[in-house]
Amino acid sequence: MAAITKVSPLAPAGFPELPSIDGVRFATVEAGVRYRGRTDVMLAVLDPGTSIAGVFTRSATRAAPVLDCQEKIGGANDKPAAILVNSGNANAFTGQYGQTSVTELTQAVAKATGVPIERVFTSSTGVIGEPLPHDRIVSQLEALKSRLSRHAIEDAARAIMTTDTFPKGASTKVEIGGKTVSIAGIAKGSGMIAPDMATMLVYIFTDAVVKQSELQSLLSTQTDRTFNCITVDSDTSTSDTLLLCATGASGVDVTGSAEFAQALETVMLDLAQQVVRDGEGATKFVEVRVTGAVSDGDAKVHGSAIANSPLVKTAIAGEDPNWGRVVMAIGKSGAAADRDKLSISFGDILVAENGWVSPGYREEDAADYMKGQDLVIAVDLGLGDGASTVWTCDLTHGYIEINADYRS
DSSP: OOOOSSSOOOOOOOOOOOOOOOOEEEEEEOSSSOOOOOOOEEEEOOOOOEEEEEEEOOOOOOOOOHHHHHHHHTOOOSEEEEEEEEEEOOOOOOOHHHHHHHHHHHHHHHHHOOOOOEEEEEEEEEEESSSSOHHHHHHTTTHHHHHHTOOOHHHHHTTTOOSOOSEEEEEEEETOOOEEEEEEEEEEEESSOOOSSSSSSSEEOOBBBHHHHHHHHHHHHHHHHGGBBBSSSSSSOSSOEEEEEEEOOTTTBOOHHHHHHHHHHHHHHHHHHHHHTOOOOOOOOEEEEEESSSSHHHHHHHHHOOOHOOHHHHHHHTTTOOOOHHHHHHHSSOOOOOOOOOEETTTTTTEEEEEEEEETTOHHHHHHHTSEEEEEEEOSSSSSEEEEEEEOOOOOOOHHHHSSSTTO
């Protein structure tokens, strides 16, 4: 499979400058898992004392690496840890061979780095249903070990890409008790994006001190506000994994800190929105705001129905302000709605209200608005105080081209 070369028109200007996080080192290598002429394996090694939390796909066909990671989350953190990620092959739906690959890789990493096998986490992303040539990765572990560096996080972001058109990174720093805590993360994802826990592959690192149980609770809460609020194509991956690692190197205990929670949410939302901006074939970034629902849960259901609708997404791609498709999506969602209390806006343009087109609506105004790259569809249901925001992209012929040729 050839790497995608055309960068999304919604991509940021470049990869951000991320701070080095004390207590974690990165290395990458070209192992030839599937791609040629590019790195495809990333290794991160974390110091003893690192707390690790994770959220994973709830797909019934979870890949072997996901199952292995789930078993290991929550263990003691007095030993070093390692994360090994390959792109090009998902090691999913490969029967017992999938677990064999995980065992071979975790044992090899443990031998090369001195990390105990119960603290070695692996992830794989790419084609489903093909055996992972893990021997190619094993043969590169000494090279990976020799290249470990605190300053190679951008290289790591590039090595985990599949159909991504740009590497994704985000960071922030926050002052807590007069001391600075840093957070930096990377992600990959472009298609098969409709998370049901986390999404794609995401790795976030902080030098904060956080015990594992607190870190896990914080991650689960922030995931529901970020990664679980994005969609590209309504498909949930077999391999979705998000690992949050707190090395403790700063010496700053952030237990119960609202400032740290907000900083973490900022990084997670940045990464999540970058995934949407790199949606396969995407030309429009769309924010769906739902208010006035019976509950926040109902608002999320309505928002997801709009964001996942092929009819809504293709209308956006065609720059057509077809608000009737938004009405359709609300009606089919299954959550509470009242036709005659509904209002719809495109940006600042009130399109429909009280079950009918707004008296002041002009089609040409909405058509002009739809030509923009960043769009907002706002819906108020007029039923209560429930609210939710979902982020998505349009659906273009480019999505078909990428996925029709994915395994060639």
